[in-house]
Amino acid sequence: MSERLKGTRCKIYMVGPSQHSKGGMASLLYIYNRYYKDALNLDFIPTYFGEQRMKDILYFACAIVKIFCICLVDKKACFHIHVSSGGSYVRKSIIARLCMGFGNKVVFHIHAGNFHDFLENRSTSGKRKIIRLLNRIDKIVVLSNSWYQYIAKYVPPERIEIIGNPAVTLEEGHAGGDKPDVHILFVGNICKRKGVYDLIEAVKRLRHRYIKVSIYGDGDVEDLKKVIGKSNLEHIVSIHGWVAYSNIGTIYNGVDIFVLPSYMEGLPMSILEAMGKGIPVISTNIGGIPEIVLQGQNGFFIEPGDVKGLTEKLELLICDEKLRLSMGKKSREIVEEKFSVAIIQDKLELMYRELYDMRRRDTGIHSY
Numbered sequence: 001m002s003e004r005l006k007g008t009r010c011k012i013y014m015v016g017p018s019q020h021s022k023g024g025m026a027s028l029l030y031i032y033n034r035y036y037k038d039a040l041n042l043d044f045i046p047t048y049f050g051e052q053r054m055k056d057i058l059y060f061a062c063a064i065v066k067i068f069c070i071c072l073v074d075k076k077a078c079f080h081i082h083v084s085s086g087g088s089y090v091r092k093s094i095i096a097r098l099c100m101g102f103g104n105k106v107v108f109h110i111h112a113g114n115f116h117d118f119l120e121n122r123s124t125s126g127k128r129k130i131i132r133l134l135n136r137i138d139k140i141v142v143l144s145n146s147w148y149q150y151i152a153k154y155v156p157p158e159r160i161e162i163i164g165n166p167a168v169t170l171e172e173g174h175a176g177g178d179k180p181d182v183h184i185l186f187v188g189n190i191c192k193r194k195g196v197y198d199l200i201e202a203v204k205r206l207r208h209r210y211i212k213v214s215i216y217g218d219g220d221v222e223d224l225k226k227v228i229g230k231s232n233l234e235h236i237v238s239i240h241g242w243v244a245y246s247n248i249g250t251i252y253n254g255v256d257i258f259v260l261p262s263y264m265e266g267l268p269m270s271i272l273e274a275m276g277k278g279i280p281v282i283s284t285n286i287g288g289i290p291e292i293v294l295q296g297q298n299g300f301f302i303e304p305g306d307v308k309g310l311t312e313k314l315e316l317l318i319c320d321e322k323l324r325l326s327m328g329k330k331s332r333e334i335v336e337e338k339f340s341v342a343i344i345q346d347k348l349e350l351m352y353r354e355l356y357d358m359r360r361r362d363t364g365i366h367s368y
Contacts, residue, residue: 016082071102085118143267144288190219195261280327
C-alpha cells in the first residue's frame, strides 16, 4: 500500500462497468486495476457489461447484493463510483444512496461528455433531485477544469476534485516511422457523435494524398462501410473491430496522426493513449479536449462539424513530417507532466486520505 495511505486500512471499492466491456470507463478501470490495485488497496465491483440485457440486470443485481453486504460489515469502506448519464446515472445513483444510507464515504466520478445536457434537460423536479444527490456525495471527480466550473455551479467547490485520466507512455517515444503513406488513426464508437463521418468526408477531399486511414471501434459499421464504398475510399480506409484495452497499444504502432472530431466528450482516453505514444492529435474544442490538445503545439482542435477545418489541419500535418514529429514529442511531454500513471495516483491518494480524515472526524474515532 502507498505510504500516504498506510494506517488508514480502508478498502476502496471501484464501482463501474466490467473492465472487459467496451468504452472509456472500462479502459480506465483496466488501468486502475493494473497500476493501482495494490498501492491504493482497490477492489472492483462490476455493474454492467453491455452485451445482453438480462446479463446486465444480473450484473447489477449481484453488485447491489455485494455492496449491501460490504456496507453491513465495513463502515470504513469507500465506494468510488464511475458514472455517465442516462441509465448509468440511474444505476449508480441507487448504489450511491445505498452506500450513504449506511454511512460509507462515496466518490462520484463523472465521465459523461453529455452530462451537461443530461442535467439541464431534466424537468425542474428531476434536475433538483440530481443536484440534491450531488450535494450529498462526499467527493465528485471531474476530468477537466471546464467540467469543474460547470459542476461548481451546483456543488460546493471543496467537494469537487479534478483528476484526469492516466495515460501510459511508450518507452520508445514516437510510434510513427519511415514509410510511404501517412497513417491516420480513429478510435471510438462508430457514430455521428464521434465525428467519424466528418473524417471520411475530409479524407475524400484528400484522396490524392498518400495516406491510409484505420478506424477501430464498433457501432454503425455497416452504414460507415456504405459511405466509404460510395466515396470509393476502400483502398484508403479500413475498418477494424473494437480492441480490448489489454491489446490497445498495438494499434498505435506506426501511426502518424490521431483524429477524433467528436461532437461531445469529457476527456477521451483515446486521445491520451495517442499522446502517450507520441502522436499529434486533431480533435474538437469540446469538454476537456482543449486542456490536453494545445492549439499548434501538440496538435489542433476545430469546431465540431467543421469538415473544411479538419481537411486543412490534416493536409498541414500530412505534408509536414517535421511538424508531426515535434507535435508528437510535445504530446508525450504533456502526458508525462500532467497525466502519467504516477501523477494520477498521487491525486487519488490525496483524495482518499481526505475521505479517511472526513470519516474519522464524522465518527470521532482517532484510529482504525
